[in-house]
Amino acid sequence: MRAMTSNQSLHMNPGDEEASYARNSTIQHGEQDRMKPMIEVAVTGLLKSTNVPRNVVIADLGCSSGPNALSLVSTAVDAIFHHYVQQDQAPPEVRVLLNDLPDNDFNSVAKSLVVFQQSIQTSGTVLTGIVPGSFYTRLFTSSSVDLVVSSNSLQWLSEVPEDLKRNRIPLYDNDEDIRQELRPLAIEAYRRQFRKDLTLFLKLRTQELVPGGRVVISLLGSCSDQYAPAWDIIACPLNDMASRGLISRERVDCFYVPVHPPSEKELREIIEDEGSFQINQMQVHEMDKGTRIPKVMAHAMRAIFEPMIMQHFALPAELMDDFVKTLEQHLMTPGSPPHAAVGDRVCVCVSLTKF
Numbered sequence: 001m002r003a004m005t006s007n008q009s010l011h012m013n014p015g016d017e018e019a020s021y022a023r024n025s026t027i028q029h030g031e032q033d034r035m036k037p038m039i040e041v042a043v044t045g046l047l048k049s050t051n052v053p054r055n056v057v058i059a060d061l062g063c064s065s066g067p068n069a070l071s072l073v074s075t076a077v078d079a080i081f082h083h084y085v086q087q088d089q090a091p092p093e094v095r096v097l098l099n100d101l102p103d104n105d106f107n108s109v110a111k112s113l114v115v116f117q118q119s120i121q122t123s124g125t126v127l128t129g130i131v132p133g134s135f136y137t138r139l140f141t142s143s144s145v146d147l148v149v150s151s152n153s154l155q156w157l158s159e160v161p162e163d164l165k166r167n168r169i170p171l172y173d174n175d176e177d178i179r180q181e182l183r184p185l186a187i188e189a190y191r192r193q194f195r196k197d198l199t200l201f202l203k204l205r206t207q208e209l210v211p212g213g214r215v216v217i218s219l220l221g222s223c224s225d226q227y228a229p230a231w232d233i234i235a236c237p238l239n240d241m242a243s244r245g246l247i248s249r250e251r252v253d254c255f256y257v258p259v260h261p262p263s264e265k266e267l268r269e270i271i272e273d274e275g276s277f278q279i280n281q282m283q284v285h286e287m288d289k290g291t292r293i294p295k296v297m298a299h300a301m302r303a304i305f306e307p308m309i310m311q312h313f314a315l316p317a318e319l320m321d322d323f324v325k326t327l328e329q330h331l332m333t334p335g336s337p338p339h340a341a342v343g344d345r346v347c348v349c350v351s352l353t354k355f
Contacts, residue, residue: 169182
């Protein structure tokens with residue numbers, strides 16, 4: 001995940017407790033499984049296009065923590081070593097760089113890296129490093145990275161659209177008529193911000209990648225341009241809690257979720273307009289049915305958004321239990337905004353080559 005330019009710091013629930021991201025990230029694991037064939041193809045194409053390199057550098061942007069943190073780079077490293085075994089050649093040295101925001105649980109990531117290095121030490125040399133920072137800034141030296149991977153991260157914006165905050169347009173007005181009237185304005189503001197952020201992300205990676213470098217990403221997407229906003233999943237239960245007097249209505253009205261899940265068409269247009277990459281493959285997958293179970297989804301949303309909610313509302317911990325129960329009830333109700341928002345979500349996977 002990346003950082004907003006406001007005072008809001010974003011990270012998943014750390015540790016290995018019941019509400020942690022490590023124990024509530026099956027949705028993200030499913031996304032990563034769908035990426036693995038793309039990563040293997042990208043690695044093969046990268047290595048076949050060059051002579052045996054002295055080293056290969058892989059960067060995972062938005063690695064987070066928990067069991068998924070090393071999944072993508074493990075797939076890439078395995079593909080590299082497998083390629084050279086088939087060619088009966090000694091493999092190059094591999095450098096693995098993991099990036100996320102400074103507030104990420106890098107303690108657990110570092111421990112996982114030690115285990116990872118031990119598990120592959122007989123296959124070849126793999127050096128690892130951690131690079132804290134926003135992927136909406138430069139992270140690596142010019143022409144130094146061969147492969148960039150990222151999963152479930154690029155739907156996160158660098159900041160909430162400024163015109164929403166400036167004009168005090170709430171994401172979820174308690175008056176349904178006003179909410180429906182303002183919704184197109186909010187959606188368009190999010191689209192503009194996403195285009196700005198993704199364009200910047202691609203320009204930065206162009207500077208860091210070697211000629212012919214590869215990018216394989218997946219992100220939360222929408223079935224079509226006429227989508228149910230992702231923020232309804234969070235804003236609706238918070239609105240319910242405000243109606244019951246558990247949290248401040250004023251604080252709900254100025255709470256913004258910096259997430260935009262694009263449609264396949266929207267994503268393709270931005271990549272083509274930016275112009276630095278060839279699109280090798282783009283796939284859209286429905287979310288696994290097992291991840292749509294209300295209880296699973298509610299706990300996953302807590303693991304993702306609890307730090308942000310706690311910071312904004314200054315809630316006592318027990319009210320997060322109420323948030324989970326309220327969200328679960330909405331998710332079990334066909335036609336509710338959270339139910340519609342979850343139903344509209346897909347996983348979009350993209351493989352790119354730098355021109």
